[in-house]
Amino acid sequence: MSELTRAEVAHVAKLARLRLSDDELDLFTVQLAKILDHAADMQSLDLADVVATAHPYGLINVVRDDVVRPSLERDEVLAMAPDAEDGRFAVPRIMGEAP
Amino acid sequence: MNATTIAEGVRRGELSARTLAEESLRSIRARNDELNVFLHVDESGAMAAAERVDDTVSRGLDPGRLAGVPIALKDNLCQVGVPTTCSSKILEGWRPPYSATVVDRLLEAGAVPMGKTNLDEFAMGSSTETSAFGPTRNPLDPTRVPGGSSGGSAAAVAAAMTPLALGSDTGGSIRQPAALCGIVGVKPTYGLVSRYGLIAFASSLDQIGPFATNVADAALLLEVIAGHDPMDSTSLPEPAPDLVAHLDDGVAGRRVGLVRELIDGADDEIVESVQRAADVLRAAGATIVELSIPELHLGLSAYYLIAPAEASSNLARYDGVRYGLRVDADDVTAMNEVTRTAGFGAEVKRRIMLGTYALSAGYYDAYYGQALKVRTQMIDAFRRAYRQVDLLVGATTPSVAFTFGSKTNDPMAMYLSDVFTIPTNLAGEAALSVPFGRGEANLPIGVQLLGPGRSEAQLFAAARVLEAVERGS
Amino acid sequence: MTLPNGWEMVVGLEVHTELRTATKMFCGCANVFGAEPNTRVCPVCLGLPGSLPVLNERAVSMAMAIGLALHCTIAPSTFHRKNYFYPDMPKDFQISQYDLPINARGYLDLTDSTRVTIERAHLEEDTGKSTHLGGTGRIHGADRSLVDYNRSGVPLVEIVSGPDIRSSLQARLYAGELRAVLIATGASDGRMEEGSMRIDANVSVRRSGDPFGTRCEIKNLNSLRSLQRAIEFEAERQVALIEDGGVVRQETRHWDENAGTTSTMRVKEEAEDYRYFREPDLVDLAPSAAWQERVAEAMGPMPAQRRAAVLELLGDASGAQRDAVDVVIDLGLERFVHATAAAGGDVPVAIARVANELAATDDVSRLSVEAFVATVAMEARGQLSATQAKTVLAELLSTGGDPAAIAAAKGFEQLSADSLGGTVAGLIEANPDEWTRYRDGDDKLAQFFVGLVMRETRGQANGKAVIAELQARR
């Protein structure tokens, strides 16, 4: 069995901005451990010399010209917002500065 | 009527797009309550699009290659002004201010989008049971799942509501429901179809692809939506390939690998279908080579770390600030938490958790990093195989359509239903599922054909060979 | 400022500069400062579901220009996602370069001859901007915030120095020189007050020769003056803390401009886990040699080289003149000095006018180089007093035009040619003997007539013009 603990699952939930009930924490600890156990086949491999692949194809230097294109209408943009004020998106108070 | 016939009739002025759209609406209405295929039927949009096509024809202009063909869109494709939910409460009520590139291309080709189809929430699932808006039922047997995550789109075509549909395939989400619903489903080469406007699940794996009742229609639809798009950095640089022109190329002289790992663990009736498919290809002039690609066994593990890792980041934006659901709270962090907790279902949360864990400090190398290396091995293994053969053949799914609830309590059991389809996504290559044979309860079986990147024309030609035998029998 | 008792500060700076592209980093929205909130946004920079980034070619070129100017190695690079939740970040991750930046390992030479290592200069995207309502308008104590995403996705280059800076003044010199370099590459306007250049300072202290101490990071310093003051305060705080038997805690600190102090923002234990991973929606960047050459060719000379060129015109420069030259270079206005020199004009006067009058205004676009050279020439010839020359320049800067006409309109100029002619004619008539001798070849008498004209016009005439008048009548 994977060594995944309930505390780790709680920490991950915090990172992911999810609130899990005690029952969910228990359930997820078991289920995630089971999935991670399945990954054990992979973890036992010695792949030290293998290059990681993040992209299936080796395209490079895909760029666009620095030419202005139309932006959206602000009314349309703010119509999507759960809350807006004074041309801006409104949110409840922010507890700290950006990291 | 198939899509190719419809488009030809409309272009010649012998069929009315409006009438076809009305017929499609009638068949949707007839069974949608029972099957839960469409989450939103865009009646006015469809009628307007159909009338534009008829108008174009009456003015003697070319209405496009899919003129008047009703099509269903998986509800993770953005269409301007049309509700788009990803089958999640977190996006309920959201109307995108822009359209996906594929939607623009469909409209330019004269297709008539009928509405948005059900899926597993954020495409995370293999049965359409994780939809926040209830499961879709398999039109061939409503006690069974249609597969997933594009279950709604597959069911729309299988129930003859629309002759065509678009889905997205991240680990098998087009091929698996196509197999379970008895239709053709294609996962194109990564980058062949623009992802702009496809709501991301796992960006390095997602591809949009066609569903159709037959191989020719699937090829036609793929030709219309494929080709370079400057809005997607991962879009291949070349224009759409010629697919329809090569439908009758056959398989004479081709080498086809029958892969042990792509049938291992499948039900006997499925293994038999695959073996019979190999026989048919041999009879049509192909050389069948029995192959083993052991690396394919690692696909599932790598996939269930890579896809959730990317998803955990892709789904961070659903935070209650700019669009979609907000649940009020005193401060913004609490608001993010209660919104996401209320808005996401259990499977989405599970995968966000798994992905966050795989990327987090101290675990990255062991999980995500290792999975990327396995991905490299998968690509190399396929490459070695394609030095020996042109195409591969195997099963699409381990079993025929299963009953509701049979796998929902065990995530790992559900994940295993994608074991044969996942390797193609990891390698960024092409594969399709074509109906071939019947199994338990006369339910359809899908045979999977796999090829290297940009091999779609060969895959369609091989699928046509199987289709001809299947139809003749 | 020096620290007491053999203490030494160790400073490294992280400078974020916005790039002066026409559009944002990953979408076609206009990159402009000061537009109405949320009017320069699209699906991409709002992070709408389904949108995808496509890299702006000019942003890459500008990043390479910065790298070349800082003697960096331009390397194949990748983009990563830096994951953290914050309302001004629409995708709740920032696209940034991580382990493979476009520019690595360079240096910047300061005017005090120090060489500061540049660890890296990488591309990333900017965030939106929050306004805090209720309370004092600062984030703490506010009851809600409003977010504008116009700045979201604006291209940034983050330039990270090595821990090579040893005083607050040196930090200021570094930031000033870097700012001049950024402006010279054309990549940045260097406007700190508009936030287009922002500085974070890593500060630690040690006894000279000891290993580095624990550092604190001071975030978001918005002027060179704040930078210098914040570093001084922070270094002194750390020394006092250690001398009192305390230990410096690794943390992020906030600079309070009004109080002149830094305070804890976040301690290390609360540090985010950013879960960096490769951005799957972007492909790798490997600028070809040809692309790099195009960027190099388009680049003008860097401030150090330009400064040397102006100093060479001066020969021996005083300390005050060197400072004035720094100002000329920082503002990129040396074309006025070079034009003056080319016209044989007075270089010190030109430098003084650029470093004072031109530097005092934001916009020199109405002042032509020719008008500037002419004004300096008038001042050098004594046609204009220094005060009058400044007045003329002020007028030229605000409305443009011809310096002689402005001087005349203000009554500064010597007589017009017509009235000068009349004066000269009258004096010839009044001094027939001297005129005859002059006409017969005694050039010395020219000065006699010039003196008379000057007396008559109370110094407003131009000596050369008088001689021209005399010669015309000879």
Ligand SMILES: [Mg+2]
């Ligand atoms: Mg940064």
Ligand SMILES: [Zn+2]
């Ligand atoms: Zn934008």
